[in-house]
Amino acid sequence: MTLLVAVFAAIIATVVWYKKAPRDEMKTGFLALMYWGASLMWTVDAVFEYVSDPEGYFSPAPVDMLNDLFLGVSVVALGLIIWLVVLLIRDPKGIVKQALLKKN
């Protein structure tokens, strides 16, 4: 479930990046790569899990599924927070700089 949520987040971020490319003022390319990296890593995790327990892999307990879904959503939220921090620090549009140097 965590893998699925991460893959969907990666796909959405990639589509958003593609819509604005080659301009990447919002650094959505970074966000997409971050989710793709995590998705690939969880794919490996899933393969190892499947190899160790092929029957149990496709029939998880509802409580485990709910926990995994909750984890997946939390991971997406953390990814968005990291992206937002990077965006504000890099400040490609210079908005933070303008706001800081604004003279009243």
Added chain:
Amino acid sequence: MACFLVSTAEAIAVTVAAKVMEKKEAKLALEGKKPEAEGKAPFSRKLKWLRNMLWGGSALLAFEHVWHGEVVPWFPFLTAAADPQEAMVMLQEIATVGVAMAGLVTLAWLGMVGVSALIEKRAKKEDAAEAVK
């Protein structure tokens, strides 16, 4: 247990490599040898794709390990490291799952670099054909 450590180590190495490459490219640009002028994306940009995938993946996986109580904010930080038997299992997991994770991300990046090289080649051909016209 700690499979993300392999990707984190690779991410550190790639970050350093990207910085070194960026400096080299800046030097070449001063000599008038810009990769963009030859219709190619700078290699440092391509390294940054790998860097972002590795750092992003490692950070999100580290969060998953915190979620499951496998990483804690006190020494030795990895709960499995406190017990010698569990530590052995952890090391085995790092050597199998961890290496496979870093390997798959690197393989995906190599695919991206390959596809981008094909796109650059095609663009160069199209430019040459237009120049002949």
